[in-house]
Amino acid sequence: MSTDFDHIVIGAGISGLGAAHFARRAGHRTLVLEASDRIGGCLNSYHFPELGSFWTEAGGHTCFNSYGNLLSILDDLGLTSRVQAKQKVGYLLWRQGQRESIRSALHLWEAARSIPRIFRARKDGRSVADYYSEVLGQRNYQDLLRHAFQAVICQPADDYPAEALFRRKPRRKDVIKAFTFAEGLSAIPQAIAAQPEIEVRTGQRVSEIRRADQGFQLQLAEQTLACNHLTLAVPPDVAHALIPEGFEEARAAIADIGVAPIETLVLVFRNGEIGVKPIAGLIAVEDAFYSAVSRDFLPDPRYRGFAFHFRPGALNEEARIERACLALGTTPRHIVAQARVTNRLPALKRGHGTRIAQLDAALAGTPLGITGNWFLGVSIEDALTRSRSECERRFRHIM
Ligand SMILES: Cc1cc2nc3c(=O)[nH]c(=O)nc-3n(C[C@H](O)[C@H](O)[C@H](O)COP(=O)(O)OP(=O)(O)OC[C@H]3O[C@@H](n4cnc5c(N)ncnc54)[C@H](O)[C@@H]3O)c2cc1C
Known part of the structure; x- marks a missing residue:
């Protein structure tokens, strides 16, 4: 042939x-x-030509210095020296229409009692719910972790294989711990x-x-x-x-x-027109969206951008925009640009x-x-x- x-x-x-x-x-x-x-x-650093060079990540947003194969590719391409540190901003919970700190959902006593189990608990063959309830406690899993994991994989997390989340890998000390690029991933x-x-x-x-x-x-x-x-x-x-x-x-x-579809809504606002201090994003507790990821880790003098990852079919277009604006402490009239993207992740x-x-x-x-x-x-x-x-x-x- x-x-x-x-x-x-x-x-x-x-x-x-x-x-x-x-x-x-x-x-x-x-x-x-x-x-x-x-x-x-x-990997979709969504550019808005009408806003100059402004972009917001509509999908993957962070790489780590434990990504050895990625770093070897970046070395080959001469990109390692161009990585940008992400500014340290934290996540908030979005629960029952309120923004709350992550700590507010953490049961410290239960976590302290459970955490020694992490040294003998095995991940192999176990679900996320099973493994993390053991190592951080049932109430911590129900009130915090399951929502945090859902926020990461943008789908129900309980039955996900525990070994497929957060694999420990060696870190490369000469590279910033969490990074992106000036023009996005x-x-x-x-x-x-x-x-x-x-x-x-x-x-x-x-x-x-x-x-x-x-x-x-x-x-x-x-x-x-x-x-x-x-x-x-x-x-x-x-x-x-x-x-x-x-x-x-x-x-x-x-x-x-299986495959889980994710309906992503990207919204951009002018700086100063949002009632939330700079954040990494929102972890939603039982809401129409799983998570929102902000562009605040690389601040822009003019705009702030957010990608809201919605459950498929949850809310109509108008209601999604209302919900996202409510979560950000703003109103739809402040939106300067928007986009819709469909992501798909394995279930x-x-x-x-x-x-x-x-x-x-x-x-x-x-x-x-x-x-x-x-x-x-x-x-x-x-x-x-x-x-x-x-x-x-x-x-x-x-x-
Ligand atoms: C919202 C979100 C946030 C994330 N955040 C992070 C993060 O911060 N850090 C991290 O490490 N990971 C993150 N991830 C995960 C990571 O970004 C993805 O798992 C990874 O980019 C997937 O790459 P892939 O090439 O395997 O699949 P995909 O990116 O899905 O690529 C598959 C490609 O195949 C093409 N294709 C499909 N069918 C055909 C066909 N018949 N013929 C030709 N082409 C076809 C598709 O169009 C697509 O371009 C995130 C993912 C999402 C969705």
């Missing part, structure tokens, strides 16, 4: 671009195909995609994949492309639909991994590790790689760790 490309990646989120970058390190050129008209997926996908060995085509939705000789044939709206190595870097439902014939066991392993369940072990057994020895934020966990680093290991499995010589 004559192949058009050595390696094709489907999906230009951080998992797919990371896979292209690791393949480049191993000496493979890559074509990345992205369905939407924008690269970055959940979208700087990362942009820089990866700008490398000459990586070609990215947007507006290219892959609808079907067929096995062809030793490689693959990909069906797009107007053409068919062929490649030797293929990496799927798409959400689990899309991967399930695209996995080609001949990989039935792989497809069966991931059949019931993992206990027993996830077994599904992934079955998938990996089915992929072993094949040129098909599958990566994403639905293997080790949802963080940027978890996604890149999977992308790297899928490249190592097939290309081996990653520098």
Whole structure:
């Protein structure tokens, strides 16, 4: 078979671009195909051209010095010296129409009694509710932690696998603990995609994949492309639909991994027109939105921006704006710009590790790689760790 490309990646989120970058390190050129008209997926520093250079994160917002694979990519791209420290601002709770401190929901005595259990409690195979109720106490879990976790993953957290949240990783001491970039986290996908060995085509939705000789044939709206190595870097439902014939066991392993849609409302106000001091964001307790993340960590002299992550279908448009403004102590007439974005995150369940072990057994020895934020966990680093290991499995010589 004559192949058009050595390696094709489907999906230009951080998992797919990371896979292209690791393949480049191993000496493979890559074509990345992205369905939407924008690269970055959940990394989306939303720019408002009418407000000059102002942006607000509509998805991922923070990287940490424990993100070793990410930092190695930033080193390659010369970006490590450009990281920006995030200003220290805290989260508030939004409970029953009031903004409250996090401490107000913490049961200190219960936490002090429970916390020694953290040294012997195991996370493996347990749900978030089960594990964190043990190590911080039932009441702390019910009144605070479950809402904080829901705020992070923007979906119900009780049944989420405990091992997929907050994996401990070594920190790189020469890098600021929590960071972003002056132009937001979208700087990362942009820089990866700008490398000459990586070609990215947007507006290219892959609808079907067929096995062809030793490689693959990909069906797009107007053409068919062929490649030797293929990496799927798409959400689990899309991967399930695209996995080609001949990989039935792989497809069966991931059949019931769900996806949680998140309806994000981005609002911008003029500085001084909001009744809330600078905050990192709001953690909502049983409200229509799970969380709000602010741009206050990188203050702008003119504007303040907020991304409210709503439960799908909760409230109509007008009511969402009213609710967000109420939570910020302002009114809709002060909004200077707004945008709507749909994010999607995997809805993992206990027993996830077994599904992934079955998938990996089915992929072993094949040129098909599958990566994403639905293997080790949802963080940027978890996604890149999977992308790297899928490249190592097939290309081996990653520098
Ligand atoms: C609101 C929010 C806040 C977050 N905050 C943080 C944070 O602060 N720190 C952190 O570490 N992580 C954070 N995360 C998690 C992290 O941002 C994501 O898990 C990660 O960016 C996902 O990357 P991905 O490439 O795996 O998936 P995605 O970003 O979803 O990318 C998948 C890509 O595949 C494309 N695609 C889908 N179907 C097709 C097809 N058929 N053909 C071609 N392309 C297709 C999609 O358009 C998309 O671009 C956050 C996530 C969200 C939603």
